[in-house]
Amino acid sequence: MAFHHKIVFIASEIYPFSKTGGLGDVLGALPLTLHKMGVDVGVITPFYGRLSTGEFKLRLLTSRCPVGYPWAPITAEIYVADYHGLPVYFIQRGEFFDRRFYYNTHEGDYFDNCERFIFFCRACLEWARRMDMAPQLFHVHDWQAALVPAYLHFWRRMDPFWHRTKSMTTIHNLAFQGRFASRLFWNSGLPEEAWSMDGVEFWGDFNLLKAGIAYSDLVSTVSPTYAREILTKEYGCGLEGILSKRRANLRGILNGADYSVWDPSQDRYLPCTYDATDFSKKRDCKANLLEEMDMDPALEKRPVLGFIGRLRRQKGIDLLIEIMPRLMEMNVGVVVLGEGNLEFEARLMEMMENYPGRLSVRIGYT
Secondary structure: OOOOOOEEEEOOOEOOOEOOOHHHHHHHHHHHHHHHOOOOEEEEEEOOOOOOOOOOOEEEEEEEEEOOOOOOOOEEEEEEEEEOOEEEEEEEOHHHHOOOOOOEEOOEEOOOHHHHHHHHHHHHHHHHHOOOOOOOEEEEEHHHHOHHHHHHHHHHHHOHHHOOOEEEEEEOOOOOOOEEOHHHOOOOOOOHHHOOOOOOEEOOEEEHHHHHHHHOOEEEEOOHHHHHHOOOOOOOOOOHHHHHHOHHHEEEOOOOOOOOOOOOOOOOOOOOOOEOOEOHHHHHHHHHHHHHOOOOHHHHHOOEEEEEOOEOHHHOHHHHHHHHHHHHHOOOEEEEEEOEOHHHHHHHHHHHHHOOOOEEEEEOOO
16 A cells, blocks of 8 residues: 655644544644645544544554564554544554543553553554554654654664655643653663664663653654743653753743634534623523533523632642632532542532532543
8 A cells, every 4th residue: 555644743632533632633733734734734643442533434554563572473453534534543552542531541651651651652663664654743642652753763764665755742731741661672672782872771760751852853742831840840740951962952942722623603502602792602601501511590690600620739729629628618610520539529429518509520531
């Protein structure tokens, strides 16, 4: 099969197929926008057991793409979906990706996350190696895809196919780094020289995001302000040293919004639509929300605050729980939608019983 793409995005999520947060939204919008501008783009992502395909049919391209990790005979299945003209490729290996959740259960991260995403990164490169021309750029996102630039850096020395291919790593959240035991490095396929302070080693551990920062041709993050902040000890999460070393190649690019999705005048999920010229229907939407969430109708004339996201400390849910009594004293309503830490889930459910009609909590996938 003859095919190629100038830019290949690699990420662990892409809306509408898979999503836990902003990463999925970015991957659902940016490659598609570039495609509509005429750029030759493709996306590679895992084929999870919990994958939403909807109207987009998946087609098997090959059942035996050689990966060679963790053992030489290991292969991957490759599927493709046509997402409004954008080809999205899915890496499938049942023991790694056929699970209810992407990265963790309520009890914590999957014990084999390092092996899962070493496999994913190597499978992405092996699939791209089947193209009739190498991509000009791999644009990888977060720690789950960050080994791709490291492999590319070293494989360029041995394989002329990759000589002109560049890489870019985008950091969406520096707190999540993919930090694992050092023993997992030695079977990853990276050379011994990568195990250094300027490479993948981090306080004796194997740090996947650091690999992307160290070996990418360009590093970007989600805003110019965040790009400056992560160079400091306060916000660098221990990686301020390697980030400062790569300062000349670090860019902050402000995230945008896909207004084909986030547009209340066209949103098919709203009970009624509205726009900037007429907000009357927005009040109807609020009344519908209060009814659906079993909240006090009197809140129609009071502020109602919303939290949608993973119920983890990094997202600030602990801060919201801490100030909840003060919010209730201010006679406002609060709606929470998300899932995550069992302790936070239980605390929120308990608080909902204490503040009936004022606090509504739905535990579920966001």
